[in-house]
Amino acid sequence: MAGTAQQAGVAPATIEVRGLTKEYRRGIPVLRDISVVFPDHGITAVIGPSGTGKSTLIRCINRLVEPTSGQVLFHGADMTRLSGRALREHRRRIGMVFQEYNLVERLTVMENVLSGRLGYLSPWQAFLRNYPPQDIAMAWELLDTVGLTPFANQRADALSGGQRQRVGIARAVMQHPDILLADEPTSSLDPKTSVEIMELLAKITASRHIPVIVNIHNVPLARRFANHVIGMAGGSVVYAGSPEGLTDDHLKQIYGGEDWLE
Amino acid sequence: MTAATGILRHEWQRYTRGERLARYALYFGVVLACVVSLRTVEIIPEFLYDAPEQVVDLLQRMWPIEWRYYPKGVHEALIETLHIATLGTLLAIVMAVPLGVLAAHNLTPNTGLNYFAKLMLVSSRSVNSLVWALLFVAIFGPGALAGTMAIAFRSIGFVGKLFGEALEDAQPGPIEALRSCGAPWLSVFIKGYWPQVEPAFWGIALFRWDISVRESAVLGLVGAGGIGMAIDSAMNLFQWERVALMLVVIFVVVLVAEVAVTAIRKRII
Amino acid sequence: MSEVAQARPPAFPSNWPARLAWLALIAYSFYAASILDVTWERFVTGIDNGIRFVGRMVPPDTDAAKLQLLAQGLYESIEIAIIASALGIVLSLPIGLLAARNLMPAWVTWPMRLFITLCRSFHQVIIAIVFVKAVGFGALAGILALTVASIGFTGKLFAEAIEEISLKQVEAIRATGAPFASVIAYGVLPQVLTRFVGFATYQVDSNLRNSTMVGMVGAGGIGGTMFAAFQRFDYDFLLTILLAIIAVIMISEALQNQIKKLYQ
Numbered sequence: 001m002a003g004t005a006q007q008a009g010v011a012p013a014t015i016e017v018r019g020l021t022k023e024y025r026r027g028i029p030v031l032r033d034i035s036v037v038f039p040d041h042g043i044t045a046v047i048g049p050s051g052t053g054k055s056t057l058i059r060c061i062n063r064l065v066e067p068t069s070g071q072v073l074f075h076g077a078d079m080t081r082l083s084g085r086a087l088r089e090h091r092r093r094i095g096m097v098f099q100e101y102n103l104v105e106r107l108t109v110m111e112n113v114l115s116g117r118l119g120y121l122s123p124w125q126a127f128l129r130n131y132p133p134q135d136i137a138m139a140w141e142l143l144d145t146v147g148l149t150p151f152a153n154q155r156a157d158a159l160s161g162g163q164r165q166r167v168g169i170a171r172a173v174m175q176h177p178d179i180l181l182a183d184e185p186t187s188s189l190d191p192k193t194s195v196e197i198m199e200l201l202a203k204i205t206a207s208r209h210i211p212v213i214v215n216i217h218n219v220p221l222a223r224r225f226a227n228h229v230i231g232m233a234g235g236s237v238v239y240a241g242s243p244e245g246l247t248d249d250h251l252k253q254i255y256g257g258e259d260w261l262e
Numbered sequence: 263m264t265a266a267t268g269i270l271r272h273e274w275q276r277y278t279r280g281e282r283l284a285r286y287a288l289y290f291g292v293v294l295a296c297v298v299s300l301r302t303v304e305i306i307p308e309f310l311y312d313a314p315e316q317v318v319d320l321l322q323r324m325w326p327i328e329w330r331y332y333p334k335g336v337h338e339a340l341i342e343t344l345h346i347a348t349l350g351t352l353l354a355i356v357m358a359v360p361l362g363v364l365a366a367h368n369l370t371p372n373t374g375l376n377y378f379a380k381l382m383l384v385s386s387r388s389v390n391s392l393v394w395a396l397l398f399v400a401i402f403g404p405g406a407l408a409g410t411m412a413i414a415f416r417s418i419g420f421v422g423k424l425f426g427e428a429l430e431d432a433q434p435g436p437i438e439a440l441r442s443c444g445a446p447w448l449s450v451f452i453k454g455y456w457p458q459v460e461p462a463f464w465g466i467a468l469f470r471w472d473i474s475v476r477e478s479a480v481l482g483l484v485g486a487g488g489i490g491m492a493i494d495s496a497m498n499l500f501q502w503e504r505v506a507l508m509l510v511v512i513f514v515v516v517l518v519a520e521v522a523v524t525a526i527r528k529r530i531i
Numbered sequence: 532m533s534e535v536a537q538a539r540p541p542a543f544p545s546n547w548p549a550r551l552a553w554l555a556l557i558a559y560s561f562y563a564a565s566i567l568d569v570t571w572e573r574f575v576t577g578i579d580n581g582i583r584f585v586g587r588m589v590p591p592d593t594d595a596a597k598l599q600l601l602a603q604g605l606y607e608s609i610e611i612a613i614i615a616s617a618l619g620i621v622l623s624l625p626i627g628l629l630a631a632r633n634l635m636p637a638w639v640t641w642p643m644r645l646f647i648t649l650c651r652s653f654h655q656v657i658i659a660i661v662f663v664k665a666v667g668f669g670a671l672a673g674i675l676a677l678t679v680a681s682i683g684f685t686g687k688l689f690a691e692a693i694e695e696i697s698l699k700q701v702e703a704i705r706a707t708g709a710p711f712a713s714v715i716a717y718g719v720l721p722q723v724l725t726r727f728v729g730f731a732t733y734q735v736d737s738n739l740r741n742s743t744m745v746g747m748v749g750a751g752g753i754g755g756t757m758f759a760a761f762q763r764f765d766y767d768f769l770l771t772i773l774l775a776i777i778a779v780i781m782i783s784e785a786l787q788n789q790i791k792k793l794y795q
Contacts, residue, residue, distance in 0.1 A: 062442050090442030102439035105459040110542050115453050119444025128447045129543050136542050153544055168439075175443055284793055296617050299610035326667040342567070349563040352556070388780040389773065390744040392656065396761055401584050402577040406567040478657045483748070487567070497660070513652050531699040 014040045014179055014211065015061060020070035021023050022056050030043065030056050032235040034070070038179075042227030043205055043212045045243075047219060049255050053235045061213075063087065064093045077176070080178045093117030095172030096212075099165040099184040103171075105157035109148060112156050112167050113139045116174030135174070142170040146200060163191035169200060173208070180204070182214040194218070198225045219251065269317055322504035333502050335492055336511055343488035344515075346481070347474040350413025358383075358418045358468075362425035369429055369455065379422070386419030391477045395486040399516055406487035413474050413481070420470050428462040429455060464530050468523045475519045479512045588770040600756055604619065604774055608752030611673040611745075612738040617737070618674070619681025620731050626682060627689030628715070633698060647690070650683030659745040670751035677738045684737070688730045689723070696722040700776050732787040739783055743776050 017040040022031040030053040038044055046054045059065035061072055063079055072079040074090060082090060095116070103112045115174065117135050119125055125131070131139075143149045145168040155163060165185060172180055186194035198214075202225055205212045218223050222229060223243045231239030231246070231254040239250050364370050364379035394415050398408035432455055440454045482490020490510055496504040547702045562568075629635055630643035658679050662672035696719060704718035746754020753772060 054408075057347065064442055088446065090444070091442060094442070096439065096442040098439060100435050102435040104436045104454060104457050105439075106460070107453070111453075114542070115381040115445075116441060116443055118440060118446075118449045118453060121449070123446055123448035123452060126445075127452050131542070139542065140539055152542070153540070171443075236372060281793070288790065288793065292617070299613045302606075302610065309669070309671060311794065313666045320664050345567055349560065349567065349569070352560055384784075385777060388740065388777045389770045390740055392670065392744050393773070396747075396758075397584075400761070400766075401581040402573065407569050407573055407577070410567060410569065413595075417712065460790070476654050480654045493657075509583065509653070512657075516652055518560045528688060 014038070014074065015213070016073040017057070017061070018073065019073040020057070020060060020066065020072065021068050021227045022060060023068045029068075030235055031060070034237055036167070036230060036237055036240065038211065038213055039228050040179075041205070041209060043202060043214055043225055044228040044230060045222035045226035046213065046215050046230045046232060047217065047222050048232035050217065054217075054232055055183055058181050058213065058215050060183060062091050062096060071142045088119055091248065092175055093178045095177035095180045097165070097168050097172050097182040097244075099187050101161070101168045101188075101194075103156040103164055103167055106155060108153050108155055108160070109143070109167050110139060110152045112175050113142060113170045113174055116171040119175065120171075127161065138172075139174060142173055145203075146170050156183070160170045161189050162196060165189065165197050166200065167198070171202070173210070175206060177210060180210050180212040182212060184215050184217065186216065186218065194221060201225070278485045282409070302478070313327040323502040326503065327501040327506045327510060328501075329507060331507055332361055335504065336489065336508055339482070339489040339492045340511060340515065342406055343478045343482075343490075344459065344475065345487075346409040346413060346472060346488050348477070350410045350473050351467065351471045352415055353410065354417035354421055354470070356507070357414070358420075358422035361422040362429060363451075365422065365426035366429035367453070368432070370435070376453035379426070380458060383419045383422040383426075386415055386417075387423070388419075388433075389416070391416040391481065392484060395484050399485045404485035404487070409478060409481045409486035409488055412486055413478055416477070417474060418469050420473075421466055424466045425459070425463060428459045432458045461530060468527060472516075472519050472523045476512075476516055479515075561591075574669045578616070584766065585649060587766040590767065591771040591774060592765070592767040594768075597771070601753070601768075601772055601775055602756030604746070604753035604756040604772075605779065606756070607670055608742040609739065609744065609779070611670050611677065611750075611752050612735065612742040615674045615681060615742070616735040616738045620685060620734065622684035623682050623689055627693060628719075630686065630690040631693035633694050633696075634719070644690070647683055647686045648768075650679050651687060651765065652683075655680045655741045655745060656748055659750040660748050663749045668749040673745045673750035673752055676750060677741060680741070681734050681738060685730050685734050689727060690728045692723045692730075693719060729791060732790055736780070736783055736787060739780060768782045 017036045017038075020031055020034040021029055023029045023082055030051075032242065034057065044056065045103065048054050054067070056065055060067045061074075061079070063072075063082075063135050067080055070080070074094070077086075077090065079090060081088070104115070107115075110131075114131055117131060121131070140149070140152075143152055146169060148163060148166055148170070151159060151163065156167065159167065159254065168185075187203070189197060198221060201212050201214065204210060212224070214222075223246065226243050229243050229246055230237055232248060233254045233256075238253055239246065267351045301309060354502065361379045361382055365376050367373070367376050370374075370376060391412055394412035395408060398411045398415075402408045402411065436458070437454045438448060438473045448503070478488050478490075480493075482488045482492065483494050485491065489512065493505055493508050496502075626643060626647065630640050630647060632640050635643075655676055659672060659676035660674045666672050666675065698721065701714060701718035704714045709717070743754050743757070744753050746752035746756070747758045749755065753776065757769065757772045760766075760772065
């Protein structure tokens, strides 16, 4: 069922998507006229099979992908209309975690974490590594939170996948974001590490009151950690509600077929 | 490409008809070019037969090598050559980096600017360093300044092209991450692109320096400073033992430069 | 909170070797500039001169007689480049093979590698001067000089390419009982052919650029015409020559890209 989700108990949202459509090639829409209001607390999991537009949806929010039409409302402003400085000012309030971690491999862990502040500093400060002391203090604090303090001065490519993802999360939180996006953060990780990363995200959302929108294809993981689930199929939203309400019928509609259901 | 259709085929061909025709055309064209060239180029047969005798005669005149001439006539010129090569390469790097950035289409989406930058780089490479030296001798007068500028302008194309290619090979993931933080373009370059291309950059710079050392040695032949001028005067006076000395010195310097460059590359990369 | 902050290591450990190296580079630039008498005044006068110079070069000379001279010289340079490339490439095939340490015994590879290094060490112009002395002015000296330079470059790259091949394929062909030539043709060459075509096209391009230059010392081609124009202060003809050379090189580059695509 497409359309705005008005569930009891969901407070007014910080991100709202209206009539969002994306066609990578003309006439073949990946996102079909999506309208969703994302909740402003807790973890929202977006689930659906590969190619259904989950990643596109997330990337349209901070305009790493340009929507073909529609609006993305954040802080009252329409992201699709912004450019230049205004776009950057809005982007820096949205943190993002990537499937391939996207760290700068030759830089140290500390430098990677601090690069989350680049939206708030001038290039000159970045070049001189002239970060304000409160940023450095927060970086140390975040490294403690993600448990990577001893690795602070090691090169990012010396770390394991799970450790790199934690650096990625620390970098995103460094932005003091209003909302955190995560594009398949656990898809490149083993099951145990995946759970650790999701637990970290849950800890952050609870302690810092930052809502998280996670793109995930692992349904049990989604059920376990999400406060709110959005299911997509064929480029449209077919479910928006709590994880408990997600029945097998819904899952069949989203993913098709029964074999993979336990 | 030939497709299996169920009938037994008794022939097998490596290339399609179109490919074979193209290759034959190429071979034919190459042979034709050679034949035409050989027939029209002017080679006086007597000179050809005379050649081995002349070469032996030249080598005899170069021996024994006049080592004693080194401190007075050669040393300073050699140092000047090295300075020309190094300063010229440094100047080239400063000018080539912005051009390389403009030529890389992932940093500069504007194709007009890409073409402009690539045009500049190709022009720099197409003109020989000796020709650049001639031009700069006309502009700045004979001496090391002309030589340095010649090396610089010749090297811009080399460094700029390779640097631009290294930038285009950079991983797009970290760049995406920094853009999503709201970082301005310059910060994305400093913290995203530069750390990735830094080893390649130094490799290119060292490689070019090595070639520049070779090229600086001959710029003096047109008056642009360095050991080339000493060679020129010695040749004009038919002092072949001195010429031999200078050739040996150049050989040693080039060898040392190569060894140095290989050692430094191992340390940085 | 402040005691905890003091207990932290610095966020950016100073990289002293790197900083010293940067400082050394900057200091060296100033030092070298002063030694070479690269002063600001000379530079400014030079820019002035430069503008006047460019003014004398533009517009390029298109006199018919001069254009014919240009065409002749260019034609000769192209011929020199073609013959030298053909000769050089044909010779570097066997030389490169003989210099490959994984195919040949040491007593064969050492002299070959020494020969290749010698060919490579000297600038083409210097080799050209020697050949001009040996065989007189004219295209022959240019051809020989560029052939030697080609062997030095292509021979080395070819030998390295052969040293990087997988010997298992060679072994497999040998095991079929094939004669040596067939082993080379079917086991070695297919692996290195694409790279060799790449080297060969690069060498043709390089020879084309260099053939314009060896003329300046008398080894034939447009270089001689260009040097003569320069000495006569015939700067607008000089510009015509330069533009023609650039055009020829650009055309050759485009052709080479097509050829490389053919062999991929």
